Amino acid sequence: MGMFSRERPGRREFPPELVEEARANPGGWVYEIDGDMVDDPNGDVPPEAIIGAWQVNTRGKIYGDFRPNPNYRPGPEGP
Structure with a gap:
């Protein structure tokens, strides 16, 4: 995931719908x-x-912190 590697990890809860x-x-x-x-x-x-x-x-388990995408631009409703 090179495009996000320069960003500092963030704190964001892992959405339960992404466990699978x-x-x-x-x-x-x-x-x-x-x-x-x-x-x-x-x-x-x-x-x-x-x-x-x-x-x-x-x-198949999440580990580490959330890595925000520096190129993310919220849509009309936002995340």
């Missing part, structure tokens, strides 16, 4: 998306719609 996403992506990242900025939930996500991310360990 973390389990499905062991060793990866789970991204929180501003749904107000995405027309098709199965389509492409513009970089400015990514609020930030959490790292997922090899067991």
Whole structure:
């Protein structure tokens, strides 16, 4: 997740609805998306719609702090 690595980690609660996403992506990242900025939930996500991310360990569990996306621009409703 290089584009967020320069930002200081933030404190943000992990959304419970993303727990299954973390389990499905062991060793990866789970991204929180501003749904107000995405027309098709199965389509492409513009970089400015990514609020930030959490790292997922090899067991599918979140670890570490939230990494905010410095390029995030809130949609009309905000996060």
